[in-house]
Amino acid sequence: MLLWGADGMIRTGAQRCWRGLVFALPGLWVLGVVAWELASPLGARFLQLLAAAPAIACAGTGRRQCVVLGGGCALFALVPLGPTGRTDGGGRLGTCCAILAVVAASYLTTGRSRRLTQELERVREVAATAQHALLRPLPPRLDGIALAGGHLSASRGALMGGDLYEVQATAHGLRVVMGDVRGHGLPALATVAALLGSFREAAHDESSLRGVLRRLERALHRHLRDRARTEQAGADAHPAEDFVTVLLLEVREDGGLVLLNCGHPWPHRLTPAPGTGAPRAVALAPGDPLPPLGMFPLPAEPPVHTAERLLPGEVLVLHTDGAEDARDATGGFFPLPDALAEAARGTAAAPAAVVDHVQGALLRHTGGVLADDFALLALRNDREPVPEHVPPVPARSCLRG
Incomplete structure (x- = not known):
């Protein structure tokens, strides 16, 4: 200080x-x-x-x-x-x-x-007011989970572009969406608005992530049809070709993770390395993702994946591919896992510190020039540990004399 x-x-x-x-x-x-x-x-x-x-x-x-x-x-x-x-x-x-x-x-x-x-x-x-209303600032804590998010736009003068994220505390658990609309900058804002509006309603209404994803798909197709009619000024206009990568995440009461992925990068878990105890970033890969939303119709039963519980104190980091594709002047890719591990070292893995550190490292790596938008969302489980097994309480008998 x-x-x-x-x-x-x-x-x-x-x-x-x-x-x-x-x-x-x-x-x-x-x-x-x-x-x-x-x-x-x-x-x-x-x-x-x-x-x-x-x-x-x-x-x-x-x-x-x-x-x-x-x-x-x-x-x-x-x-x-x-x-x-x-x-x-x-x-x-x-x-x-x-x-x-x-x-x-x-x-x-x-x-x-x-x-x-x-x-x-x-x-x-x-x-700035309109963009903040669209991608609303996250509360520092929601349903026992510490939160922090950040966004870097590749378009000069824009606070956000084609990346989106939102967190909702629902009766079904803490639900998160992270997405990336094709393209970046201000032209992608309308698609972002359509998807975020649909998620904020569906996260509470739908009992499963499959239902939430189907609502997002319908919202995307409806938005593309309306945009095609506006651009072509015809009643028989065909929907514009566009797609969105989407990652849906549900954090349950015991820290269990349920994921549904449509072409989006898998999140990273910040956890101590075996033996040394130093923080490391491990990418979750519970299964093969679906194609991006909008490219093909969803299957009848989209595959929902589960991952190991997010233990108290552990951090889960969701991101878009703007970090993985970022390069420096020599063509070297940005080492996102190393930046995440370094961010968790000495900061008690505070979500805001993780986001600030990774954003700063990315800007230094690229010299401040981004080829694509980049969004980052960090969640830390601050809930009380849930016991694996609660022993039954022995029944007490009362004897009458």
Whole structure:
């Protein structure tokens, strides 16, 4: 905490120094031009350079200083300075007019730039609010499970793209969805909205993960048909070709894991290695996944897989393929299991710490340039241990005398 506070103080001090320099730069420019004019032994005219001072002031500090400084520069231009100042009255008047013209142009340009900047900030605020409403922030704890999620978009300026995740506490257990829509960025947001809306209802209504998956399939097909009608403006338009990888997870009361996978990467379990006790990331692979949702019709009985119980203190990490496909400048793939194991070391495997560490490692590996969206969801079992077997209580008999 001390190092972090010191670093923050250094950054704050540097920002203050920069703001002070920007504020003083126009004044320093004026002083330099006037001093150069007075000290020049050749009789050259340098006062024309005063016209740059208002533009510098507008670019750095704003319109008010631009007008004040411009007026001062115009007065300086009328004052006879230097060896030729007393004889060149027409030049002084021309310089004054040029300075006033620059002041007017800079004032109008700065006002338009400020209005555009404010409008852009409002648009970004609305977009951020809409995206946060779509991919809602997760609570830190839900039904005894600690949660943390994060998302990195490959599209500049977008908070999210084609990746999705959601967690719901239901009467059937804690249910989780992690998905990846084909493509990324803002065009995939409509498909993400359709799937998340369907999952939030189906997770509570359906008694099995198969029922939840079928609801997601119907929602996807309905969305694609509506999109095709909108794009082609025809009643007989065929559904657009699109698909989504989906992983459904159910965490039961005793920590048992039930999974249904449609072409999505399997999650990783953070668990101590045998012998050393150091944390390691082990990928779950309970069976073969189905094809991505939307490519083929679902079978009559989609295979539901089970995995070993998530013990108290263990962490399960779900992710999209944006991490496995990420490469550095030399073409090397991102070592996701190593990053997960390193994240769990020394942090008590806190979900938020795992997400932050992996995201930072991924950005360092790729140099901040992502080829695909990346989503990460970490769950830690904070429930009380469930005994394997509860011995029966012997019956007590009452004897009447």
